[in-house]
Amino acid sequence: MDYKKMYEDWCHNPYFDEATKDELRAIEGNEAEIKDRFYRELEFGTAGLRGIIGAGTNRMNYYTVRKATQGLANFIIDEGGANRGVAIAYDSRNMSPEFSEAAALCLCANGIRTYLFESLRPTPELSFAVRELGCIAGIVVTASHNPAEYNGYKVYWEDGAQITFPKDKEIIAEVNAVTDYRAVKTMGRSEAEARGLLKVIGKEIDDKYVAALKRQIIHPDIIREQGKELKIVYTPLHGTGNVPVQRVLKELGFENVYVVPEQELPDGNFPTVSYPNPEDEKAFALALALAKKVDADVIMATDPDADRLGVYAKDSKTGEYMSFTGNMSGILICEYLMSQRKELGRIADDGAIIKTIVTTNMTDKVAQEYGVKLIEVLTGFKYIGEQIKLFEQTRKGHYEFGFEESYGCLVGTHARDKDAVVAVMMLCEAAAYYRKQGLTLWDQMQNIYQKYGYFKEGLQTMTLKGADGVAKIQEMMDGFRANPPKSLGSYQVLSFRDYEKDTITDLTDGKVTPTGLPKSNVLYFDLNDDAWVCVRPSGTEPKIKFYIGVNGSDAADADTKLKELTDALMALA
Numbered sequence: 001m002d003y004k005k006m007y008e009d010w011c012h013n014p015y016f017d018e019a020t021k022d023e024l025r026a027i028e029g030n031e032a033e034i035k036d037r038f039y040r041e042l043e044f045g046t047a048g049l050r051g052i053i054g055a056g057t058n059r060m061n062y063y064t065v066r067k068a069t070q071g072l073a074n075f076i077i078d079e080g081g082a083n084r085g086v087a088i089a090y091d092s093r094n095m096s097p098e099f100s101e102a103a104a105l106c107l108c109a110n111g112i113r114t115y116l117f118e119s120l121r122p123t124p125e126l127s128f129a130v131r132e133l134g135c136i137a138g139i140v141v142t143a144s145h146n147p148a149e150y151n152g153y154k155v156y157w158e159d160g161a162q163i164t165f166p167k168d169k170e171i172i173a174e175v176n177a178v179t180d181y182r183a184v185k186t187m188g189r190s191e192a193e194a195r196g197l198l199k200v201i202g203k204e205i206d207d208k209y210v211a212a213l214k215r216q217i218i219h220p221d222i223i224r225e226q227g228k229e230l231k232i233v234y235t236p237l238h239g240t241g242n243v244p245v246q247r248v249l250k251e252l253g254f255e256n257v258y259v260v261p262e263q264e265l266p267d268g269n270f271p272t273v274s275y276p277n278p279e280d281e282k283a284f285a286l287a288l289a290l291a292k293k294v295d296a297d298v299i300m301a302t303d304p305d306a307d308r309l310g311v312y313a314k315d316s317k318t319g320e321y322m323s324f325t326g327n328m329s330g331i332l333i334c335e336y337l338m339s340q341r342k343e344l345g346r347i348a349d350d351g352a353i354i355k356t357i358v359t360t361n362m363t364d365k366v367a368q369e370y371g372v373k374l375i376e377v378l379t380g381f382k383y384i385g386e387q388i389k390l391f392e393q394t395r396k397g398h399y400e401f402g403f404e405e406s407y408g409c410l411v412g413t414h415a416r417d418k419d420a421v422v423a424v425m426m427l428c429e430a431a432a433y434y435r436k437q438g439l440t441l442w443d444q445m446q447n448i449y450q451k452y453g454y455f456k457e458g459l460q461t462m463t464l465k466g467a468d469g470v471a472k473i474q475e476m477m478d479g480f481r482a483n484p485p486k487s488l489g490s491y492q493v494l495s496f497r498d499y500e501k502d503t504i505t506d507l508t509d510g511k512v513t514p515t516g517l518p519k520s521n522v523l524y525f526d527l528n529d530d531a532w533v534c535v536r537p538s539g540t541e542p543k544i545k546f547y548i549g550v551n552g553s554d555a556a557d558a559d560t561k562l563k564e565l566t567d568a569l570m571a572l573a
Helices: 003-012 018-025 031-038 062-078 096-109 123-132 167-177 189-194 203-214 220-226 242-252 281-294 326-344 362-369 381-394 420-436 441-452 466-482 555-570
Strands: 049-052 086-090 114-117 137-141 150-157 198-201 231-235 256-259 298-302 309-314 321-324 351-356 373-377 398-404 408-410 454-463 491-498 503-506 523-527 532-537 543-552
Touching: 003 018, 003 031, 031 466, 049 062, 062 096, 062 137, 062 150, 062 167, 086 096, 086 123, 096 114, 096 137, 096 150, 096 189, 096 198, 114 123, 123 137, 123 150, 123 203, 123 420, 189 198, 203 242, 203 420, 220 420, 231 242, 231 281, 231 420, 242 256, 242 420, 256 281, 281 298, 281 309, 281 321, 298 420, 309 326, 309 420, 309 441, 321 326, 321 441, 326 362, 326 398, 326 408, 326 420, 326 441, 351 362, 351 381, 362 373, 362 441, 373 381, 381 398, 381 408, 408 420, 420 441, 441 454, 454 555, 466 523, 466 532, 466 543, 543 555
Parallel strands: 086 114, 086 137, 114 198, 231 256, 231 298, 351 373, 351 398
Antiparallel strands: 049 150, 137 150, 298 309, 309 321, 398 408, 454 543, 491 503, 491 523, 523 532, 532 543
8 A cells, every 4th residue: 555545544544542633643745754653664673663643654653552552462462471571661751651641551451461660660671571571572662762762662671671683583573473553462551450461560560670689789887988078960851760869879978969950850851051071061051050959960861761871070180070981981980980990800711891882992991900801793782682691691701891982881780771871870889989080080081091091983974864874874885895995094994794794894905795784784894993884874864874993192193083984984975
């Protein structure tokens, strides 16, 4: 059925509610808008669903959420997991409570026990809950750090990580096999509760989650000492982090935590920011103002579902607040953990640090320094979670730390996804530790650069929306794949990794070896002098991403090299 016929069907089919029809009738005659809403089904990819809220097959709404859930339910039933149940959490976004309930009632109608959080919770707590409750799967309704018009739906499996191969492909096939919206099952909430299929969860899981976080603390004595003086500004950016972050910091003994009042309460419209993303410096405007007012030592922001963390810290030399990239905050936590564990003799003989392929190469140096294995995985924290599962299954390997450049990390194995709540906690402990030595977190970051080298990374993105945008992104990927550059600026390309073809081509001798990682539409170019670039389409947004990494002799040299390499790469885009 073409998009025009699909539009007409949604406008007149009695299955769809009147509010949906009214929304669609309002765009009658707007050919571009109708096409964008109906030219395809909202894709259920390896990261689940993500899209603009609204009526249509290419939008997030009750019908697309239920359709995806029916496919998931069919898969769970085939796996014999209906009695184990599914846990569901949601964030502060518009329609998140409604979509989570729609998913829950679809599962219940299929005879699958469902645990639904009583109110909004962070994504990492859902990951924790799946394992704690012994569920077969989990769902989080969130669009992470996307703009306010978006929402999404992520699926987790029994290990607490997002679905990976082959489960992801099998679930996608089941979702795609649901072609008739009217075949999707649902039931009333009161009936689901009366039959014992729907259980509301809350405090009991919260308590166990916070206890698991606190077990990661290394120096509680230093926190008790320095926590009376250390000043912390925190903003949840209208999201889910507010309650758990304030709770864990208070219980540990941090007495000076200032929450940005304008951003403390949940609000799916994100009225104080255009983009609720801790990677965006504009999101810190109110937090920086508060920090200057109270003379804070550190500033932290979590995204709406509290799996990403942004950080600013004071430079003791200038008194200015300096921003950290995700690579910097990740390395800072990594170095703190590894140095303290080494001092206490707690690094495992088979310890491993895990990073994604687009994360800073400084990680390699840290792993070497502390004598642990470095494991590289594809972009996406689920692949880090998958490695933790393999450690458990094989009883070979011990998880020390894992992180990705996109402002996400995991301390401990209580969850199998990035956890900004535990990251806030650990960075506050690190801030207390270094404060005792007369250092700020920024001062310590400079010490890390001096120790390992001035690694610096950048990210460029191009947003290309709609059907034409999808085609353009693929055209760009095909161009890089067919004609990989032999040089970029003053850098020589030493090897070319094509993860879709599972090949690494050595450009010096033409030798081809496998990548050893799952197939993915990602291209990676190894350059001389520890430099590299990577190109890939976003899995959750209509973007193509260009990652760049260099290593300089000092900060200024790294800045110069990064600009040169970025300009050379973007000239080919």
